[in-house]
Amino acid sequence: MDIAQSKFYKKWSLQRERKWKFLLLHGSLLWMLFGVISFVNHRIFWGETLGLGKMAYIIFTSAVVGLLFPGYYLFKQNEKRFAGLQQEENSLTEEIRSLSRDKVLIYENLTLTCPDDLNLVVRNNLFWLEEDQPTANQCIACMQELQNEVRKLQANNEFKALVTNRKIKLELCNNQKILLYTKEIDS
Numbered sequence: 078m079d080i081a082q083s084k085f086y087k088k089w090s091l092q093r094e095r096k097w098k099f100l101l102l103h104g105s106l107l108w109m110l111f112g113v114i115s116f117v118n119h120r121i122f123w124g125e126t127l128g129l130g131k132m133a134y135i136i137f138t139s140a141v142v143g144l145l146f147p148g149y150y151l152f153k154q155n156e157k158r159f160a161g162l163q164q165e166e167n168s169l170t171e172e173i174r175s176l177s178r179d180k181v182l183i184y185e186n187l188t189l190t191c192p193d194d195l196n197l198v199v200r201n202n203l204f205w206l207e208e209d210q211p212t213a214n215q216c217i218a219c220m221q222e223l224q225n226e227v228r229k230l231q232a233n234n235e236f237k238a239l240v241t242n243r244k245i246k247l248e249l250c251n252n253q254k255i256l257l258y259t260k261e262i263d264s
Contacts, residue, residue: 082162083232089159096152104148105140115139166233173235187226197240199227200248216249216258223247224262 092099115135169184176182182189188200205219227245230236249258 079229086159086162086166089155093156093159099152100148103151104143104146106143108143108147109136109140111139111143169230169233170235173233173239176239184230185226187223187230191239191243195243196246197243198246198248199223200250204249204251211251211257219249220247220258220260223249224260227262 113136172182172184176189176191180191183202186202188202190198190200192198201219201223205222206215211219224247227247231240245262247260247262248256250256
């Protein structure tokens with residue numbers, strides 16, 4: 078998960094427990110405001126005075142419509158997105174659990190291996206640049222991107238447990254799998 082997805086995941090895991098509050102705030106309240114604006118529009122621009130019954134009817138109808146359609150629709154969309162992220166997170170957790178000595182985990186553009194109990198080797202699968210011999214500055218920029226990918230993985234608790242007391246060795250390779258640059262980072 079990237080940073081935005083992680084923020085959504087944490088926020089929605091709390092918000093989804095209060096379904097009615099979400100529906101009222103994101104559906105009814107906004108559409109009730111529409112009803113009030115409609116009432117004010119009749120009063121100011123058309124000079125009509127609506128009775129208390131008509132005013133209550135407009136506001137109540139707007140609140141119910143907002144609750145049923147946009148509020149419920151937004152809730153369901155967030156639930157689908159959350160379920161997808163949750164499935165992705167659970168899948169990654171299972172794959173990390175299965176990663177042990179002499180096993181390989183391929184995740185997005187990374188290949189992770191544990192050659193021994195002290196190291197974790199992270200290597201890129203695809204090289205971002207078309208050149209076979211990039212400059213030193215390009216290698217450093219690519220290593221930074223590789224390091225950012227590892228930081229995303231560190232949000233997973235199972236990955237944190239795996240890299241505890243291990244050195245993470247980053248290896249940057251070109252598309253012909255020739256090693257260009259290595260760097261060790263602490264977990």
